[in-house]
Amino acid sequence: MRILENLLYTNDHEWIRVEGNEAYIGITDYAQHALGDIVFVELPEVDAQFNAGDAFGVIESVKAAADIYIPVSARIIEVNEEISDDPSLVNKDAFENWMIKVELLDKSELDNLMTAKDYEEHCSKEE
Amino acid sequence: MYPYIPNTQDDERELLSNIGIDSIENLFEDIPESIKLNRRLNLNRPMSEIEVKNHIENLARKNKSTDELICFLGAGAYDHYIPSVIKHITSRAEFYTAYTPYQPEISQGTLQVIFEYQSMICSLTGMDVSNASMYDGATATAEAAFMACDNTRRNSIVVSKTVHPEIRRTLKTYLYFRGIEYVEVEDNDGVTDIEKLKAVVSNKTAGVIVQSPNFFGIIEDVTEIEKCVHENKGMLIMNVDPVSLALLKSPAEQGADIAVGEGQGLGSSLNYGGPYLGFMATTSKLMRKLPGRIVGQTEDVDGKRAFVLTLQAREQHIRRQKATSNICSNQAINALTAAIYLTTMGKKGLREVAVQSTQKAHYALNKLNNTGIYKPLFNKPFFKEFAVKCNSEIEKINQELLKNNIIGGYDLGKDYPDYTNSMLLCVTEKRTKNEIDTLVALMEGIR
């Protein structure tokens, strides 16, 4: 299982990469592995706004489906159409293939998220 | 003692001793005494096959079927001809004693049949995707309403009053309990009143439901309705008669987002109201919002073409409360029936059924009109059903007809107070000129 150092993480296995006032969000390698072969990803409309913890999309494998939650309050700037067209990309590299690019609405919420080290511990408990 | 329970008393003893207990009662010790029945169920004693047969045949004899009676009644259940091949195929136990095809390797029969059924429903409706079927036309319509709400994230459904009363009642129940607004639009001369419809459709409307041919048999012009719904970014849900689609423009050609309907007319018996066949089809865009089972094509490890239940992440056994619907079963035997029917009738046969039905229906109305007693209630193009205004009570007319072994039409006054003393008649390809002439002569004689 891969965990990248420079990202922040949630309990529900999303990651966020902050770049100034913007950020990229996706699901972790742990999550893609748990789901198995991903067959479908449903992503939100550009400009939609979400509060921290809201479900912004759905990810489906053959035998499972999961909501994807937004780690922090944000507005959608861009969605990654490539993974809508080929969801298997998420299986290939969950960190490279982000799902949404957002504008952060409250940067202080980032403090509630986990570091790579915390997240690693969190995953080992879930095993 | 019981032909369906093979284990003998010796077997029972052997099983008990193998398990290591003394008696069958011991197997039920976990049930608290206070809630045990401890008496015999108050039911019949076991009956032999001969007795069962006699008992049920006695009940059957108290009915008068459409074998004895000539049926001019439609209103959502149709006396179309059912080719003999259907019962021979549907009574194959490999089909009817199988479970849902969750193990595709030994269920290719059911799966391919459903795939073919889906393909034919798509052909008829012009839509991209069909599910494997639903309980009936009414519940399929209600499911379509839910789908429109889910997809638009809106909470109001507009329904034309020309939609079948059974469907509207079912919709009302479904929508009420889910907390969705139900808005009804009056008819104008037997078709949806477009002005009244425009007045209630807004950017809060998730979907508009129209039926065509509608409950009165009339072909609705949905051009304006379609414009109005889509301008407001709602979904157009069309309930259609699949037999009519051999002739009439498909829902897809008319801009429908979801097509639903009652498929009983595709080879299923009248069966006193069920089991019937709800069909449902939609656009590729809405594919993953579709409720119920769907079969898809794939291949096995050897590269052989094969079929499998797919897009299952929408369904209750995976998604639980977030599923697109709670539906689990489909009407697989009725879907099989429809597939056999559409195959047997084929491209030409289905058209012939539709043409004969509509020709004979028009002949019948013409004849009735010529009596001078019965007048068309509406002056609109219709398919195989039409409404006539009568001078006497419908119940009285129907009683007279029944004395002559004819099942008369549906009493419209029951659901439409404005249309009392009006009767909805249906003429399928099964009716002969002679039967129609008899009907007209008898009706002419009723004063």
Added chain:
Amino acid sequence: MKEYNKLIFEISREGRVGYSLPQIDVAERNLEEFIPKEFLRDKSPELPEVSEGDVVRHFTLLSNKNYGVDNGFYPLGSCTMKYNPKINEDMAALTEFTNLHPYQSEDTVQGALELMYDLSGKLAEISGMKAVTLQPAAGAHGEMTGLMIIKKYHEKRGDFKRKKIIVPDSAHGTNPASAAVVGFEIIEIKSTKDGAVDLENLKAVLDDEVAGLMLTNPSTLGLFEKNIKEIADLVHEAGGLLYYDGANMNAIMGIARPGDMGFDVVHLNLHKTFSTPHGGGGPGSGPVGVREDLVDFLPVPVIEKNGERYILNYNKPDSIGKIKSFYGNFGVMIKAYAYILSMGAEGLKKASEIAVLNANYLMKNLKEHYNLPINEICKHEFVLGGLGKEVNEVTTLDIAKRLLDYGYHPPTIYFPLIVDSAIMVEPTETESKETLDGFIDAMIKISVEAKEKPEILKGAPYNTPVRRLDEVKAARNPILKWSKE
């Protein structure tokens, strides 16, 4: 036998026909005289063109790729795949039943109404409820109907805050899905290790916003809920109602009744407990029974007996309304009725006793070879926990697929969700000791193969019309209909 792998569209030839209709005998007019051209379609829908013989052969060859109860043992947990008696089929095929229009006058359908009236009375007696509606078309539809009744009951009392339904995590997926359809919020409670309701967890969520609790008893682990009386009392004290999912009724007929356990609303599955065939996925039938003070909420029409005459009564102001067209899956009801007549009071009880005996026999003889999370007397079914990861990473799916090679339909797998790698086995009463022994042998052989030659299991099945399918491909790039190219 030669393999058949054609779609009906692929054997279609222009000009071939499979139908025969009489010549039209009324004077034909040009269609456009009465249907304006803009309503007519330009091109006939694409349907197959084949002869009658082609039709029969095509579908017969497809049927050969299926496996039904008539082909062999089908120990699918929670599905009650018992034998489907043939007299039932004959009775349902009587033309005085099949050829009845639902709107025919009551005078001409007295036999049909009497049958339905009598059947609902029998089901009320079996379930211990006051009255039963036959209208729901399936189990899930019954759940929906029952939950609507529960909602209506609270509303009628002027209590509009009860928006929650409690569902144990061991429940069938339809339970939470049905509650959602009826507009309830779902509270899932964790079960105890042995799959029972955890009373503490239940107490923690019971409040005046709870409309009811949905329960399967025996549970999906095949165990009787011993605390059922206490559960019922707790729910009732909190003002909620208790809903019975009848999927597992085959364990207790004539022995205990949901009504006597304190359940207020019950659905039964005629296609499980009452021997009507599953049809490859339906039609089913899911009658709903209620206690006395809920009778007025049942869907319309209600079949009533008025002197010697049976009538359809629509005049029920408190009814939840209509839940489908007409009166339910009548054709299915006839089969269940024939079954109850055949079995009688004694036979139904016997069926449950032997169903439970057979399940315990299988459990006893499989537990040495497979994980058994709960080792106590079961009811009509039990749940194994696969072989465990230590056995060469052989999965429950591998075991199921290998069973196909041995000629058995596998048990239900990966359900209930609370048991890891679940294998849920329900033999039913209609199987002989020899059949059970054969199945035990096959299961033992597979457990040995798993240890010695696991690659055999990974590649299974081998002897089926097709082998393991690429489900990922099917879901990623859905092909859901035939197209010409």
